Amino acid sequence: MRRAIRRSWLGVVAIVVTFVIFVIPFIFIIVTAVKGPQEASLLEFTWPSEIRLWDNVVEVIQARDYMLLTAFINSTLLTVASVAGMVILGAMAAWVAERRQGRWGRVIDFVVLSGLIIPPAVVPTIWVMQELGIFKTLHGLILIEIAFGLSFAVLLFRAFISTVPRELDEAALLDGAGPIRLFFQVVFPLLRPVIVTVIVVQSVAVFNDFTNPLYFLPGDANATVQLTLFNFQSQFKTEWNLLFMNILLITIPPLVMFILFNRQIVAGMTGALKG
Amino acid sequence: MATARIRANTPAASRRSHSARRRVHSAYPYWFFIAPALIYAVLFLVPTFASFYFSLTRWTLFTSTFIGFANFVQFFREPNLVQGLVNTFVYAAVTSGLKVVIGMALGVLLTSRIIARGWLRSVVFFPVLVSTIGVGITFSVLMHPTEGLINQVLALVGIQGPYWLTDPTLALISVALVDVWKGVGLATVIYVAGIVSIPQEYFEASRVDGAGPWTTFVNIILPLARPATVTVIILSLIGGLRSFDLIWAMTRGGPGFTSDVIASVIYKQYQAGFYGLSTAGNVILFLLVTAIILPLTWVLNRKVTH
Numbered sequence: 001m002r003r004a005i006r007r008s009w010l011g012v013v014a015i016v017v018t019f020v021i022f023v024i025p026f027i028f029i030i031v032t033a034v035k036g037p038q039e040a041s042l043l044e045f046t047w048p049s050e051i052r053l054w055d056n057v058v059e060v061i062q063a064r065d066y067m068l069l070t071a072f073i074n075s076t077l078l079t080v081a082s083v084a085g086m087v088i089l090g091a092m093a094a095w096v097a098e099r100r101q102g103r104w105g106r107v108i109d110f111v112v113l114s115g116l117i118i119p120p121a122v123v124p125t126i127w128v129m130q131e132l133g134i135f136k137t138l139h140g141l142i143l144i145e146i147a148f149g150l151s152f153a154v155l156l157f158r159a160f161i162s163t164v165p166r167e168l169d170e171a172a173l174l175d176g177a178g179p180i181r182l183f184f185q186v187v188f189p190l191l192r193p194v195i196v197t198v199i200v201v202q203s204v205a206v207f208n209d210f211t212n213p214l215y216f217l218p219g220d221a222n223a224t225v226q227l228t229l230f231n232f233q234s235q236f237k238t239e240w241n242l243l244f245m246n247i248l249l250i251t252i253p254p255l256v257m258f259i260l261f262n263r264q265i266v267a268g269m270t271g272a273l274k275g
Numbered sequence: 276m277a278t279a280r281i282r283a284n285t286p287a288a289s290r291r292s293h294s295a296r297r298r299v300h301s302a303y304p305y306w307f308f309i310a311p312a313l314i315y316a317v318l319f320l321v322p323t324f325a326s327f328y329f330s331l332t333r334w335t336l337f338t339s340t341f342i343g344f345a346n347f348v349q350f351f352r353e354p355n356l357v358q359g360l361v362n363t364f365v366y367a368a369v370t371s372g373l374k375v376v377i378g379m380a381l382g383v384l385l386t387s388r389i390i391a392r393g394w395l396r397s398v399v400f401f402p403v404l405v406s407t408i409g410v411g412i413t414f415s416v417l418m419h420p421t422e423g424l425i426n427q428v429l430a431l432v433g434i435q436g437p438y439w440l441t442d443p444t445l446a447l448i449s450v451a452l453v454d455v456w457k458g459v460g461l462a463t464v465i466y467v468a469g470i471v472s473i474p475q476e477y478f479e480a481s482r483v484d485g486a487g488p489w490t491t492f493v494n495i496i497l498p499l500a501r502p503a504t505v506t507v508i509i510l511s512l513i514g515g516l517r518s519f520d521l522i523w524a525m526t527r528g529g530p531g532f533t534s535d536v537i538a539s540v541i542y543k544q545y546q547a548g549f550y551g552l553s554t555a556g557n558v559i560l561f562l563l564v565t566a567i568i569l570p571l572t573w574v575l576n577r578k579v580t581h
Contacts, residue, residue, distance in 0.1 A: 007390070008390055015391055019398070028416075029409075043419060092310075095303065115319060121561070128325070225406075226406055255404075
C-alpha cells in the first residue's frame with residue numbers, strides 16, 4: 001500500500017516535471033503564435049488578450065509573396081520524391097545484397113556503414129552537382145536526399161529481408177517468375193511493415209532537413225519550409241507572432257506523422273540499431 | 276522417389292542442378308544495384324574522395340591551384356578555427372554524456388510501474404520530430420537574459436539566471452543543453468527497448484535475493500542494458516560531431532567565435548568563398564569522426580562479447 005502511494009507520487013512528480021520541461025515550450029509557441037504583434041514582441045508567457053489565429057495564419061502565408069505556400073509545395077515534392085526513391089532503390093539494393101551475401105556482402109556492409117558515419121563533403125558535392133547541371137535544382141536536391149538517406153534505408157530493409165524465408169523465392173521461381181516479378185510482386189508487398197517505417201522516419205527527416213537545402217538549393221524561389229523560418233527571422237524582427245505561427249505551421253506535418261505512426265517511428269529508430 | 280535419387284547422381288542431373296542454381300542466382304540480379312549505387316557513388320563517394328584533393332588546393336569551383344597543406348596549416352594557426360575544433364569535442368562530449376545519463380534515467384522510469392507511461396513517453400519523444408530550426412528559435416527566445424521565460428522563472432525563486440546565449444563561456448553549453456532537450460527522447464526509447472529485452476528472471480532473482488532498487492539498477496540494468504548505452508553513445512557522437520543547424524539557428528557561432536564548431540566553420544568559409552579551406556574543414560571533420568567512432572565502436576562492442 002505504501003509502495004503504491006510512493007509509486008503514484010513519483011508518477012505525479014514525473015508528469016509535472018516533464019510538463020514543465022517538454023510541454024511548456026510548445027505552449028509558448030502556440031500562445032505567441034496567436035497574439036497580436038505588440039503583445040507578442042514582449043515575449044511573455046501569458047494568455048493572449050485577443051486570439052488572432054486566423055489573421056496570423058493568413059498573414060504568414062501571404063508574407064513575401066506567398067513564400068510559405070511555395071515552400072510547402074517544394075518541401076512536399078522533395079519529401080515524396082526522395083522518400084519514394086529511398087524506398088524503391090533501398091529495397092532493391094538490400095534485397096540483392098541480403099540474398100547474395102558472399103564477398104560483396106562485406107563490401108556493401110562497409111559502404112552502408114560509411115554512409116551512416118561520414119559527414120558529406122559540402123563544396124565537393126556542389127562541384128559535382130554543378131558539373132552535372134543539377135546544382136540549385138529541386139531534382140538535384142531530391143537525388144542528394146536519396147544518396148544521403150539510402151544507407152539508413154538499406155540497413156532497415158536488410159534486417160527485415162533476412163527474416164523473409166528463401167523458400168518463398170524458390171516457389172515463385174518455380175512458378176516461372178523472373179527477377180522483376182519476384183521482387184515487385186512477391187517480395188515488395190511482404191516488406192510492408194518496414195516500408196512504412198522507412199517512409200515515416202525518412203519523411204520526417206527530409207521534411208525537417210535544413211542543412212542540405214541551405215547548401216544545395218539556395219534562393220528564395222526554391223525555399224523549403226525550414227528555410228522560410230530562417231528567412232523570416234530577420235524580416236519579422238519585431239513580428240514574433242508571425243515567426244512563431246510559422247514554426248507552428250511547419251510542426252503540423254511531423255505532429256500528424258507522430259500521432260498516426262508513433263509505434264513505427266519508435267520501432268524504426270530503435271530497430272535499425274540492432275542491425 | 277528411389278529412381279529420382281538414383282538419377283540425381285548422373286552427370287546430366289548434376290548439370291541440371293547447376294543450371295538451376297544459376298537460375299536461382301539470377302533471381303537476384305546485380306543490375307538491381309545500378310541505380311542506387313550510381314546515385315550513392317556520384318553524389319556521396321565521389322565528393323568524399325574529391326574532398327581529399329581539393330582540401331589541398333586554392334579553389335574557385337572552376338579552377339584549383341595545388342597549395343599543399345597550406346589550408347590545414349591555416350586551420351590550425353587561426354585561433355578561431357582551433358576553437359571550433361575544441362568546441363566540436365566539447366559539444367559532442369556534453370550532449371552524448373547527458374543523453375546517456377538522462378536517457379537511462381528516463382528509460383528506467385518508463386519501464387517501472389509508474390502511472391501515465393504512454394503520456395510520458397510521447398511527451399519526451401515528440402521533440403525528436405520537431406524542426407531543429409524551430410526549436411532553436413524558440414529556445415533562443417526562452418533563453419533571453421532578461422525577458423526570457425527561463426530567467427524570469429528563476430528570478431521568481433530568487434536566482435539571477437545566467438546570460439545563456441550571450442555569455443561567451445556559456446553559449447556553447449546552452450546550445451548543447453537544447454540539443455539534449457531535443458534528442459533525449461531518442462536515447463530514452465533506445466533505453467526502454469534495451470531494458471524491456473532484459474529477461475524478467477534477472478529481476479525476479481534479484482528480488483528474491485532482497486536487492487533494493489539501487490542494487491538492481493547497478494547490478495542488472497546497467498550491465499545488461501549495455502548495448503543500448505553503446506548505441507546511444509555512438510549515435511549521439513555521430514550527431515554531435517557534425518551538428519550544425521541548432522548552433523546556426525541559436526548563436527551562428529557567436530558571441531564572437533565562441534560557439535563555432537567545425538560544421539559551422541565549414542559553412543562560414545564556404546560563404547566567404549574559401550572553398551579550399553572549407554573543404555579542409557570537411558576533411559578534418561571526416562578524420563575526427565572516423566578517428567573517434569571506429570575505435571570506439573570496436574572497443575565498446577568487443578567488451579560485450581567478453
